[in-house]
Each structure stands twice: as structure tokens, then as C-alpha cells.
Amino acid sequence: MALCRAAERAGRACAALLPRSCGSSGAYSTAPALSSRAGQQREASLRRRGRTSQVVRPHLAPRTEKMAVDQDWSSVYPTAAVFKPASVPLPIRMGYPVKRGVPPPKEGNLELMKIPNFLHLTPPAIKKHCAALRDFCTEWPSALDSDEKCEQHFPIEIETVDYVSAGTSIRNPKARVVTLRVKLSNLNLDEHARKKLVKLVGERYCADTDVLTITTDRCPLRRQNYDYSIHLLTVLYHESWKTEMWESEKSEEDMEEYVWENSCSQRNALATLLRIKASENLSAVTEEELLASEVVKNYRNSVIALKNEGETESNVSQYKESVKKLLNIQAVP
């Protein structure tokens, strides 16, 4: 009890000395708040019990009292560490205050210990980290100064994800997924090979960006999945260049885009024109001449545009004009 009182008096003396020594050393010192009602209550209850249940040991002054203002903070908190009130010379309070009170001080404050702090990441500390890491870094190759050059030299992109978590195990089954991305324009494909490749991969090809995406996760290891994706790309490339016997049976339903030659539209148009010409009793015109004529070419282009691009204002009006010219219909007044 006597020791307690002596410590209090010493604490108050320290607080009294503080304004005088402020200018010279600038050391920060914490003065315990002992004149509060709660403290007096505690002392009263201790006195009532007769003797303290714990031995009071003489304790050193906190380190904050000896800290210079211009000290190297990165040596106080070099790594991520729990909040130590005796090492942080700041008058921090944290917690919900009692009624007509203030938030609890930093000594013995569990809330300050619970939260992660960033005292180890001050700007000077980060500068030191960067300076130390610079020795391990190499310059970006000067030849690769644009995205297009990067794509030209490295057309295949491999995407893998590493997972970090807190626990005794570093394994994560999601880390084995490998995604391979390549633009088909970077591959050496002719028309037939390109169409066959697009048919083979199905949903993995995006026509808007011309990117083929292959995602593999069927093997247990990332290395195996990477090898499998490269193998898939190789097999697709070689298979698309081959022409099988049954590919000659490709019918109109298998076509990727509308082809006007040998379609019913061409047959109908030619038949109609031939009958018109025959009824007008003009000289017999051959099919090749009809096909080469302007009006038929116009009609062909408008039908192809309608079928491939869908119905838009311009497409439909173009079709209307071409039909009018084909059948020689004047505008109705």
C-alpha cells in the first residue's frame, strides 16, 4: 500500500516536472489519473479488505519517457506488432466512455491490442523497404514499351491465382486453376482452320474481342493444369488445320454466316427475273449475265447484310431499295 502511495507521489512529481523539461528533452510522460472517483472507490475497497491480494512490485518507467522526438521510429516498430502502450508515445484513448467520463486510457486497453495497427508502415519505413528491395529488382525491358508490342512478342497470357490465409496450412485447392488466353489473330490459321477452331472450342471463344480462353482445373497441381492447357491449345491448332472426310458434308445449317451463292434467295431471284424477261419477250438472258448485273448484286448485298447483321434501319431500307430496283417498281405517288 505504501509502495502504491509512493508511486502515485512520484507520478505526480513527474507530471509537475514535465512543463519545465518540455522545451529541453520533449519526452512524453503519462500521469496516472488517480483523483477519479473510481480510483478512490478502488482504494476504499482495498482498505476494507485489509490486505491486497496481489504483491505490488516496483516497476520501471515506460520507455516513452526516454524517447527523443527525432528518434528512428522504424526501430521501435520494425515489423507488424501488437500495440504496446509503453512504446508508443501518444496519448491515445479507445473505447466507449462511461457516463460523464472519457474513453479508457491506453494502459491495459484490450481494444487497442485487438485491432491491427500500422505503426510499422510509416512513410520513412516504407521508403527504407523500397530502398532495400531495389537491389533485387531489374529494369523493365525497354523494347516492350507498349501493350501492342507485349502482345506481339508474348501472345499467350497465363493467369494463376495464389491464396494467402491465416492458419497452419498453406494449401488451398483453388490455387490449381490455370487460365490461358490467346488472340486467334496471333495464331497462323486459314479460313477453314479458323472456322473449325471456333466450332471446336464453342463457348470459350469471344467473337467481340477475338480471344480464346481455356480454363483448366481438372488436375490436382497447377503445373499439371498448365501443361494440360498448353497441350489443349496445341491439339486444337493441329486439328483445325486437318480436313476430315466428313467435313465435305457441311450443310447450310452448319454454316457460321449466311452465304448467298446457291441459296434459295438466289434461286428465287434468278427464277423471277428470268420469267419477267421471258414474259417481256426480250432476248434470252443467261444466268451469268443476270448475276453480273448491278441490280442483282445490290439485292445480294442487302440480303447478306440483313441475314448476318440483323435488322437495322439502314439494312431494311437498303433491302427495300434493292428490291424496288430489281423488280423495276416505281415509287407510288
Next chain:
Amino acid sequence: MAAAAARSLRAVPCVLPAASRALHTSPACLKARAARARVGKGDRAVTYEQAHAPHYIAHRKGWLSLHTGNLAGEEGAAERALEDAFLRRFLYGTFPGMLADEVVLKRRANLLELCLLLARGLAPAKLYFLVGYTETLLSHFYKCPVRLHLQTVPTKVAYKYL
């Protein structure tokens, strides 16, 4: 007449559809009394942790154990919870009577950091032995680096008197 009728009724076996009445019980949960320090005479000191009820977590209280197991899509939540329970019991027994507040557990990748708030009752040499004993034993047990951070306070930090 009525008595004879009653006797005859008793002789006939009663064939009713099977209907029973039973009391449905579930294990007692006591959700309204969990982790709450009840108001008393005003002489019992409670810490900030004990004074706030569980519904103040994330409002006035933080979490005592920080790890990634409870995030969406992460695994290992049950293992971490079991480790936490064991660690708290272990530390409660290793530092008998000296824990001033709950233990704060922090996990950073593989590393396990235990942050203790102790009252000053033990000689520093004995304290250092206990720290080394805890760190070595737990790191061998859990196969991961274990660090103990101590903070000593003269007495339990009283937030309120209930």
C-alpha cells in the same frame, strides 16, 4: 340405471385414434443471459470486455481472435475455433490468477501471436520462463511459430463498478 350403464361402458375396450401429448424441449440456450455481467451492489470491478454484452461486438467491442477462416470462400474456420478454445484454456492454466483480461489471438499467415494482459504478481525471471515454455510447447504442438506478447498492469483495469 346410470351406474349399470357406467359399468358396462367400462367393460367395453376404448378404441380411440392414437393421440398423445408430449412436452417439446430443446437444450436451454439462455441467449439473453450470455456473457453479461449482472448489476450488483456497486463494489465489483468489471473490465471493458466484461462490461459490454455480446450485441456490442462490432459496435463498441472488437474481436478477440483475428483470422481469415470466417471470410467467405475460406476454409479452416472450425480448426481455428478449436485452436482458439485450446489456447485460451492453456494460457488460463499456465498463468494462474495472473490474466487480467481475455487473451487476444492474432494470426498472420503461419504465425500465431498471443497478446496477454497480466497483473504483476510474478518475478520477471519466472515470467520469462513461462513465456519460453508456452512458446516452445505451443509451436511444437501446432507446428507453426508462436509468439507471446505480454503487457503488465498493476491491477485489473476497472472500467465500471457493477
